[in-house]
Amino acid sequence: MATTNVEIQKLDTILTELIKKGIKKKGLVDTGSLLKSINVKTKIQHNKISFNIEAEDYYEYLDEEYKITEDVLKSPQWNKAIEDAMTNIIEIQLETI
Secondary structure (H helix, E strand, C coil), X not given: CCCHHHHHXXXXXXXXXXXXXXXXXXXXXXXXXXXXXXXXXXXXXXXXEEEEEECCXXXXXXXXXXXXXXXXXXCHHHHHHHHHHHHXXXXXXXXXX
């Protein structure tokens, strides 16, 4: 049986990979150190989803200019991942009632 933590870990992995793909798609890969540094931690509390993107310091500046995170969060892949995760989390919570 899946757990809420498993669903959150799936979101971490998916968002990390989507950000890496966004960086590549925008042609922002030089040495690859930025790609290697990307790590996302998702948190769900009080029916709200938040996440922290750990990355090289300059990601913040690239993201400001190229809207990497914004584009990823608007993507169909991310919307599907969130929908699937929330459905699974609700099912997990209903099983415990």
